[in-house]
Amino acid sequence: MTDSDIMIEDLCFQYPGGHVALEHINMYVKCGSISALLGANGSGKSTLLQCMAGLLRPQHGKIYIQGKPIASYKKELYKKVGMIFQNPDDQLFEPTVSDDIAYGLINLGFNTFEIHQAIDHIAARLNIGDMLDKSIGSLSCGEKKKVAMAGVLVMQPDILLLDEPTSGLDPLSAYELMQLVKDISISTGVSVIVATHDVDMVPVFCDYVFVLQAGHLCLSGSPEEVFMCKKAVRDARLRLPRIEHLVEILHRDGMNIDTTCFTIGQARRQLLKLVGKK
Numbered sequence: 001m002t003d004s005d006i007m008i009e010d011l012c013f014q015y016p017g018g019h020v021a022l023e024h025i026n027m028y029v030k031c032g033s034i035s036a037l038l039g040a041n042g043s044g045k046s047t048l049l050q051c052m053a054g055l056l057r058p059q060h061g062k063i064y065i066q067g068k069p070i071a072s073y074k075k076e077l078y079k080k081v082g083m084i085f086q087n088p089d090d091q092l093f094e095p096t097v098s099d100d101i102a103y104g105l106i107n108l109g110f111n112t113f114e115i116h117q118a119i120d121h122i123a124a125r126l127n128i129g130d131m132l133d134k135s136i137g138s139l140s141c142g143e144k145k146k147v148a149m150a151g152v153l154v155m156q157p158d159i160l161l162l163d164e165p166t167s168g169l170d171p172l173s174a175y176e177l178m179q180l181v182k183d184i185s186i187s188t189g190v191s192v193i194v195a196t197h198d199v200d201m202v203p204v205f206c207d208y209v210f211v212l213q214a215g216h217l218c219l220s221g222s223p224e225e226v227f228m229c230k231k232a233v234r235d236a237r238l239r240l241p242r243i244e245h246l247v248e249i250l251h252r253d254g255m256n257i258d259t260t261c262f263t264i265g266q267a268r269r270q271l272l273k274l275v276g277k278k
């Protein structure tokens, strides 16, 4: 299948202690798209991302990256698929920011000139140029998240897996980080899967949504399609994005609003029209 970056067939994963974390997952991720992976705590989001990154080996089922089973990539998989962990301290282990960003490139055999060029480019893109000489230990959580992202993006993966990238960030930093992810996806064509509890971000930044409930994929589709299934969303212990919840309240109060509008600007204009302000 040419337009799919990731295809998952009947994936099951059980941890060594016996806990079944994923059951019969089937997923298809379109090239260049941004997908949200939603689900309550313990629903299996991190486990699924780690299976896609080749860090966990499922007992059953297959994962294909660009049409080929992940096992066939061997070491090359780490160049194709970049994963950013929930906790940046699990990812950053070199003394300084520039050393950490350089780590993957050194392993891939890049020369010193290429490494410097690549670091300068990604640092400018992520606006972390003034941090390059800092020690990792001196950074804030948000800064560490950006450095972890730089270390992965510098290797130019085709697929980017983000595990709760906005957790612990202030609202503006969270928005800016997701905007950056969107810009990078548009300019490079990288496919992004982001596990998140931040449902408000989903209609703004994501093309597709996958919802996990106790290790099962219970819903999938565009944000419009998924958030229309209000009961199923709540059964999965999620809430609607605030904008959708507002639309729901207005409907309940007998106001007529076009539920196909999903950008903040469109919804705001509709709401102002409804309450009589132009």
Ligand SMILES: Nc1ncnc2c1ncn2[C@@H]1O[C@H](COP(=O)(O)OP(=O)(O)OP(=O)(O)O)[C@@H](O)[C@H]1O
Binding pocket: 015, 016, 017, 019, 020, 021, 039, 040, 041, 042, 043, 044, 045, 046, 047, 048
């Ligand atoms: N190393 C492990 N050994 C045994 N069970 C584990 C292990 N890691 C995770 N689990 C269990 O697998 C299930 C799925 O965990 P996972 O971390 O994938 O959930 P999650 O959706 O990412 O949760 P959260 O939103 O809290 O990060 C949970 O019940 C968890 O307790």
